[in-house]
Amino acid sequence: MMDRINSLREELQDRVAALQDALTNTDIRASIIKQINDIVRPIVQDTASSDAVQNALSRLSEFSQNVLTPMLDNYVSHDAAESLSKSVKDLVVTVNKYKGPAKTGTLVKRKKKMTGVVYNVKADEAVSFSSTVVQPQLKKSADVLIKVATVGLNHGDHAKADKHIPLINNVNGKLVGTEFSGIIENLGWLKGDHVHMFPFAIGDKVFGVTDGAMGEYISCSAENIFWAPAKMPYEVAAALPVCGTAAYRSLKDNGMSAGYNVAVIGAAGALGNLVVQMAASMGAESVVGIAAEEHAEAVESIGATTFLDYKTQNIEDALEDGxxxxxxxxxxxxxSEEKYEEKIKPKLKATGKYVALNANPIDQARKFVSEKIGYNVQRSGFDAQQGKLNRNDLALLASWWEEEKIRPLIDRVYGFNEEGVRDAFRSLKGGHSQGKIVVRVKDML
Ligand SMILES: NC(=O)c1ccc[n+]([C@@H]2O[C@H](COP(=O)([O-])OP(=O)(O)OC[C@H]3O[C@@H](n4cnc5c(N)ncnc54)[C@H](OP(=O)(O)O)[C@@H]3O)[C@@H](O)[C@H]2O)c1
Incomplete structure (x- = not known):
């Protein structure tokens, strides 16, 4: 019975996606999808009985004849109406196919366990590998359950462990990780009535951001994900959400235009390499990449027109004032000991901007207030970039990758085991990677 219901869920989803395609008017679409959801919801729950299936079936037929047809006549084109009617008929056939034997009682669900990486401030690198993490559940109808392929590491991940204070800010036992790629395993709408996440389907390849990404499964809001291109490797998809958004916002929010002269400090790092590539793609006249000598070739290969080795070259002499x-x-x-802002500010034009990705708390507060009040109260010529996730930006990152405008550097892919994860964090903290550090949770094609 469970197999049947699962298979029914998948088919229903296909059918409803077909309905969506058939409708162009979003208001009407939302209304129809809501009504259909209301009808099918009782039969896509694990406890559905054959009576519930039968009941839904008759309600669907009734809905098709009495509500849908007149609505379609009034509001949508003939072709759309025909296509929609066909979809509803198909839906009815699908439901009919899966009438199961009568079922009694209620299923008692045990909490499933999975493998994940959790904070443990006493362990090496403050993280532990655990096979007894509770598998996340879909909590809201706008949530998606994702089978994780790869997780990208960020400095914010180990910073959380540094901020651990027992009883006040306890991170121990919480899942590590922020950005991920993977495949949608289940959808909250099957248990709820929201329609805004309809575009996603089970089996879709996605990338995005959530709090606690390093486990076999995550449950997160559909607002935080976007489709990853079919050909994009999972490692690349997991390297993009946080640093890609921050890199893009660093340039875009500060007026990046064709012909600009840009400099990137930390040009070989997970974030810096993307800033270099994006600046080049957005038509920069020149891109100065500042990094250690061992990254010179990589930084030039991704679009830097000038390379400066911060260890041996005097940045102040090498860059022209204004x-x-x-x-x-x-x-x-x-x-940081090195005070780049003081050194480089004279090199900016009068209209130039110094963008700090890890600004001090006062500058971050000014940025926060600026965003809240819609008026910039930051220091003149300064931006404390916070690169908040935005689904449109994820869409842009996906399309830029498809257009070969960006090819994120991946420093190394680590294994999903105790040693692999600790090595990955050790390397992250070292702060000299060439591109992103990622952990492959599951091999996926
Ligand atoms: N606000 C946001 O949304 C956001 C998002 C992502 C990251 N961040 C922040 O941005 C920063 C960079 O993140 P990331 O992931 O790119 O880190 P990363 O990969 O570790 O890169 C750090 C870079 O710093 C460079 N570096 C080290 N010492 C240096 C020095 N003395 N002078 C110049 N460069 C030096 C390293 O270059 P070499 O290897 O060449 O030495 C390395 O490329 C972090 O502070 C992170 O927290 C903020």
Whole structure:
């Protein structure tokens, strides 16, 4: 019976997707899909009985004849109406096929366990591999359950462990990781009545962001994901959401235009390599890549027109005063010894912008307030970039990858095991990777 119901879920989803294609008017579409959802919801739950299936079947037929047809006559084109009617008939046939034997009682669901990586401030690198993490559930109708392929590591991940304070900010036991790629395993709408996540289907390849990504499964809002192109490797998809969004916003929000002169500090890192590539793709006149000598070839190969080795070259002498439009600093932290902002500000044009990806708390607060009030109260010529996730930006990243405008550098792919994960975090903390550090959770084609 469970197999039948599961198979019914999948077929229903296909049918409803066909309905969506048939409708062009979004208001009407939302209304129809809501009504159909209301009808099919009782039969896609695990406890569905054959009575419930039979009941849904008759309601669907009734809905098709009495509601849908007049609605279609009034609101949508003849072709759309015909296509929609056919979809509903197909839906009825599908439901009919799966009338199962009567079922009594209620299923008691055990919480499933999965393997994941959790914070453990006492362990090496403050993370532990565990096979007893509770598998996340779909909590809201706008949630999606995703089978994780790859997770990208970010400095924010180990920063969380650094901020651990027992009883106040306890991270121990919480899943590590922020960005991921994977495949949709289940959809919340099957248990709810929201329609806004309808575009996604079970089996879709997606990438996105959530809090706690490093497990076999994650449950997250459909707002935080987008389709990854079919040919994009999962490792690449997991390298893009956080750094891709931050790189793009660093340039776009600061007026990046064709002909600009851009400099990138930390040009070989997970974020910096994307800034270099995006600046080049957006038509920069020149892109100065600042990194250690061992990354020179890689940084030039992705679009830097000039390479500067921060260890052996004097950046102040190498750059001309008043020559730069945007400087993106992917290295400095509030406590960094090297004060790049002081050194490089004279190199900016009067209209130029210094973009800090890890600004001090006061500058971050100014940025926060600016966004809230819609008026910029940041220091002049300065932007504390926070690169918040935005689904449109994910869509743009996907299309830029397809157009070969960006090819994120991947430093290394680590295994999903105790040693692999610790090595990955050790390398991340080292801060000298050439591109993104990722962990492959599951091999997927
Ligand atoms: N606001 C946001 O949305 C956002 C998003 C992502 C990241 N971030 C922040 O952005 C920063 C970069 O992140 P990431 O993931 O790209 O880190 P990463 O891959 O570790 O890159 C850090 C870079 O810093 C460079 N570096 C180290 N010492 C340097 C020095 N003395 N002078 C110049 N460069 C130096 C390294 O270059 P070499 O290897 O060549 O030495 C490396 O490429 C982090 O602070 C991170 O927290 C912010």
């Amino acid at each position: 020559s730069l439009d945007i400087v993106v600093d992917c290295y400095s932290k509030p406590d």
